Amino acid sequence: MNWMKYRPLYFLISSLVIIPGIYSLITFGFKLSIEFTGGTQAEFILPDTQKQNLLLALSTQNPQVVSESDSQFTLKMSETTEQEIEQITQKLGTVSGQVKLQSFEVIGPVLGQETLKKTGNALLISSLVLLIYISFAFKQFKYGLSAVLAMLHDTLVLLGSFSLLGQFAGVEVDLLFVTAVLTILSFSVHDTIVVYDRIRELSHKVKNVSYENLVNQAVSETIVRSLNNSLTIIFMLIAMFLMGGESTKYFSLALLVGTVTGTYSSTFTAAPLLVVWNKLFEKK
Amino acid sequence: MSLSKPQKNLIFIIAVTLFSLYISLPTDLGYFKIPRLNIKFGSLDLSKEIEIKQGLDIKGGVQVVLDTDMSKLEDIDKQSALESLKDVVGRRIDLFGVSEVSIKTLQNNNQYRLSIELPGVTDSKQAIALIGETASLQFAYPIFSETKSATEEASLTGFNPANLSGSDLKRAQVTFQTDDSLPAVAIEFNDEGTKKFAQITKNGIGKPLAILLDGFPITMPNIESEIPNGNAVISGSFTLEEAKDLAIKLNAGALPVPVKVLSQKNIPATLGQESVQKSLLAGGIGLLMVVTFMILNYGKMGLISSVSLALYGLYTVALYKTIPVVLSLPGIAGFLLSVGMAVDSNILIFERYKEEIRAGRQWQVALELAFGRAWDSIKDANAATIITGLILFNPLSWSFLNTSGAVRGFALTLIIGILVSLFTGIIVSRTLLRIFYKGKNLNKNI
Numbered sequence: 110m111n112w113m114k115y116r117p118l119y120f121l122i123s124s125l126v127i128i129p130g131i132y133s134l135i136t137f138g139f140k141l142s143i144e145f146t147g148g149t150q151a152e153f154i155l156p157d158t159q160k161q162n163l164l165l166a167l168s169t170q171n172p173q174v175v176s177e178s179d180s181q182f183t184l185k186m187s188e189t190t191e192q193e194i195e196q197i198t199q200k201l202g203t204v205s206g207q208v209k210l211q212s213f214e215v216i217g218p219v220l221g222q223e224t225l226k227k228t229g230n231a232l233l234i235s236s237l238v239l240l241i242y243i244s245f246a247f248k249q250f251k252y253g254l255s256a257v258l259a260m261l262h263d264t265l266v267l268l269g270s271f272s273l274l275g276q277f278a279g280v281e282v283d284l285l286f287v288t289a290v291l292t293i294l295s296f297s298v299h300d301t302i303v304v305y306d307r308i309r310e311l312s313h314k315v316k317n318v319s320y321e322n323l324v325n326q327a328v329s330e331t332i333v334r335s336l337n338n339s340l341t342i343i344f345m346l347i348a349m350f351l352m353g354g355e356s357t358k359y360f361s362l363a364l365l366v367g368t369v370t371g372t373y374s375s376t377f378t379a380a381p382l383l384v385v386w387n388k389l390f391e392k393k
Numbered sequence: 394m395s396l397s398k399p400q401k402n403l404i405f406i407i408a409v410t411l412f413s414l415y416i417s418l419p420t421d422l423g424y425f426k427i428p429r430l431n432i433k434f435g436s437l438d439l440s441k442e443i444e445i446k447q448g449l450d451i452k453g454g455v456q457v458v459l460d461t462d463m464s465k466l467e468d469i470d471k472q473s474a475l476e477s478l479k480d481v482v483g484r485r486i487d488l489f490g491v492s493e494v495s496i497k498t499l500q501n502n503n504q505y506r507l508s509i510e511l512p513g514v515t516d517s518k519q520a521i522a523l524i525g526e527t528a529s530l531q532f533a534y535p536i537f538s539e540t541k542s543a544t545e546e547a548s549l550t551g552f553n554p555a556n557l558s559g560s561d562l563k564r565a566q567v568t569f570q571t572d573d574s575l576p577a578v579a580i581e582f583n584d585e586g587t588k589k590f591a592q593i594t595k596n597g598i599g600k601p602l603a604i605l606l607d608g609f610p611i612t613m614p615n616i617e618s619e620i621p622n623g624n625a626v627i628s629g630s631f632t633l634e635e636a637k638d639l640a641i642k643l644n645a646g647a648l649p650v651p652v653k654v655l656s657q658k659n660i661p662a663t664l665g666q667e668s669v670q671k672s673l674l675a676g677g678i679g680l681l682m683v684v685t686f687m688i689l690n691y692g693k694m695g696l697i698s699s700v701s702l703a704l705y706g707l708y709t710v711a712l713y714k715t716i717p718v719v720l721s722l723p724g725i726a727g728f729l730l731s732v733g734m735a736v737d738s739n740i741l742i743f744e745r746y747k748e749e750i751r752a753g754r755q756w757q758v759a760l761e762l763a764f765g766r767a768w769d770s771i772k773d774a775n776a777a778t779i780i781t782g783l784i785l786f787n788p789l790s791w792s793f794l795n796t797s798g799a800v801r802g803f804a805l806t807l808i809i810g811i812l813v814s815l816f817t818g819i820i821v822s823r824t825l826l827r828i829f830y831k832g833k834n835l836n837k838n839i
Contacts, residue, residue: 213501214499214504215501216497217479239780292807294781298777298781306769306774344683348675349676
């Protein structure tokens, strides 16, 4: 099958996803979770029945339970002033039983900007090392470059879609998201190498065939395994997205987005990039 | 009778499986109790049931709040002192072992506090001792009282600090003394410290030099000769644990401000038990779908690969328990990804097998060829993942890379997952297929 004929279409699909994502990243950025921003921690003394009401009243502040016992409840939430909390507790107090604000503290972020920066460094170094490794393993620079570009493609799709989700659905970026990005990075390269390996093998076996046709044949021969493999992972993630707990829902979604784009990019980004490179620099 | 290679491999696999079962299974299985072996390997005690360590998000842990004494600091310095306290405490905990710790600063008016959440800590006293002590190292000359008569021994009245302290250290590590092989801590000075130490030892030959830890003398050797190379050993009557803790504290640096433990309490899982239950159930259903998919798609081969997938799970649990790995959600993500990659090796091999069969080869030949040829791509793909894993794990603790427990925990599970999946996906699957699989040839007449 002549997969590579439709190269422009694949790049168009990618840019339709990536360009809005980049726009959103630049203009909106991410909605960062309390782990990154810090916030407020407050301890309440209250009757058990009021706990749900309190959580509901604070729902705009994304409260999380830190600890609780029969009459005690400690919550952390995005930055809130003491007065704001007092107002809420007073309102609640009139319904059923008194809610008392026991202590109030400003908490610093668990993960400073430093964590994000260092993770960024790790991404950069990984990209470089992978570029070198793949270039050597496949004995040509174009393989390393295209694989790393496909990896960046997947990272951008994931980052962009969560920036958009943050803006329009209030989805927060937390530590789990960071690990999801790292996971997808590995998956993307893993999947791409399998396609490249087939191209490498065919190039030894089949002579007198244009490079484009060689890539076409390799893609045809690997696409079943690529789909089968991704399906096994996607089954798992869909199950976790639909049935897993609330807190891991978006984590599963991030992995799901990443797996789909990672699978797509191996065939429809990484392989066409090789052909483009070949057309540009290795005219026969 | 000599065994063939697959048979030898099978025996090896059975042995590994039995050992992993022994470690993974709970001792008490209702009607049947597994007898425990009374064997110890280092810190691994096989006579007891080994618990899997679960992270803060899954099991909760201990929260320790440290209060600081900032009275000696200017107002403007307090904020940065708190931040550097957080760094030092974080470093100490990271050096203490890979575990997913959450440290945050708490601040209200004039109170500066640090909240440390430690997952699955069993010995909270040791943890508190580790994070809460100042660990300032100071070299000093002992001062003795004047002796009035020859019979009276000189008594120690105080110390005169020498110009050498913990900040001149380059590195500290546990060592064993040559004469009695008792644990001690070997220290190495930085360039500045080496010069100072050489000066002190040169001028003080024959005199005692005390090493003070948090103001208390722990050892007071006599200087026998000048030491120009910047190496010294702190010997005291340490246990191995004490020596390790001291080395960790010295490596991480002294706390910038005095602290005391304000409170210590157990905290619930941040994700909630319900969420964990749901995720486990979902993961289980997902796995079941994977197995069904493999069997539908590859028949008997799929069944065999499901067996090696099950073994993969078993070995991984056993490794998590022995290392130990703190299991948290990011870790589970690493695990799931490696499950995907474990299945991938088999899919690659099976697709290859189908191709070779289509090319008209005998099934035995096709099987061996499939394993041989798929190995190339499996090797490169997994090497790439291990590279990423190592950069994230940052084994040499480079400061420009992550040292945070959560990211490292993820990387560790990913690396373990890849290594185990290579074993089960290649060696186990291959052995099982060689012994139990009988294939069909496409067409014998060709």
